[in-house]
Amino acid sequence: MQARKFFIRKLFVIGTKLKMSPFSVDIRIAALLMVICYIGSATSTLCQAGEVNFMSYPKSPFPQEKRIKFEQPFIERPVVMYAIKMIDAQYNTNTRIKVNLQWVRPERFSIFMTSAYDSKLFGLGVSWMACP
Incomplete structure (x- = not known):
């Protein structure tokens, strides 16, 4: 709140030094407040x-299939990105892994992980990030 008051005062001082009309200063203050509110809530x-x-x-x-619920639901369906973080596989066979998103909704998503063909998989870790 203190930062907002500081910016409003600074903007008003700049406007008066440039001899702007009070109306144009009000528009600039409103625009600045909208930006500050957006940054604060974003x-x-x-x-x-x-x-x-x-x-x-x-x-x-x-x-394995895991359904993950977001801490805070999104307004629209988010984009979910994921990456393999850890693999524990048998050393003397090929390592083949499948990781797929099954579905994505604004409040949760489902990720499916499995080994492929003859691979022997004992552990798998996946990191994910969801953005609007």
């Missing part, structure tokens, strides 16, 4: 992130 509603980890030995826990 940080809490932009992106959300997290991790999903599955591990088990000696029996493979895959395939």
